Amino acid sequence: MDEQIRQRITLHPNVMVGKPVIRGTRIPVELIVRMLAQGVPEGEILKEYPRLQPEDIRAALAYAAETVAHEDVFPLRPGTLRGQVDEPVCRCD
DSSP states (O other), rough: OOOHHHHEEEETSGGGOOOOOEETSOBBHHHHHHHHHTOOOOOHHHHOOOOOOOOHHHHHHHHHHHHHOOOOOOOTTTTTGGGGOOOOSSOOO
């Protein structure tokens, strides 16, 4: 894991039920990523959470990217989420 992430993100079972947070706070990485995804400007996030620094926001994004990069993905056939059986994905006629 990147040094920037290690210095700024922490996980502890007694803080926010073990979710990753910005070190020294109870601000979850998820909250920062969601706010950015909703279009909240970085400056507004920093104003709302004065303990945060711009580097914390970058570390939150880096943590999220690192987590997704190591996620196992198992593609589902169309319709399997609804419990339906569709035609085969590949027709090899």
